[in-house]
Amino acid sequence: MQKIEGAIKSVTGVDKESVKVLFNASKAKVNFDASVTNVNEIVKAVQAIGYDVLKVSEK
Incomplete structure (x- = not known):
């Protein structure tokens, strides 16, 4: 979980305080x-550490 959080937080433009990884639900929430x-850069960061991203939704 911390590995995923770190990858997301490393993306320029991400609000580091907003990152929440819900590992048991297989979700991450981020502003x-x-x-x-953009979302694609965040997805690339997660994939770069060996995790698959199956679905993305923006609100």
């Missing part, structure tokens, strides 16, 4: 500045 980064 980010859309003018700096």
Whole structure:
């Protein structure tokens, strides 16, 4: 869980205080500045540490 949090927090534009990984639910919630980064960059960061991202939804 901390590995995933760290990967997400390393993405420029992510609000580091907002990152919540719900490992048992296989979910992560994060706020980010859309003018700096996007969902695809966050997905790439998670995949880079060996995890699959099966579904993405934005609100």
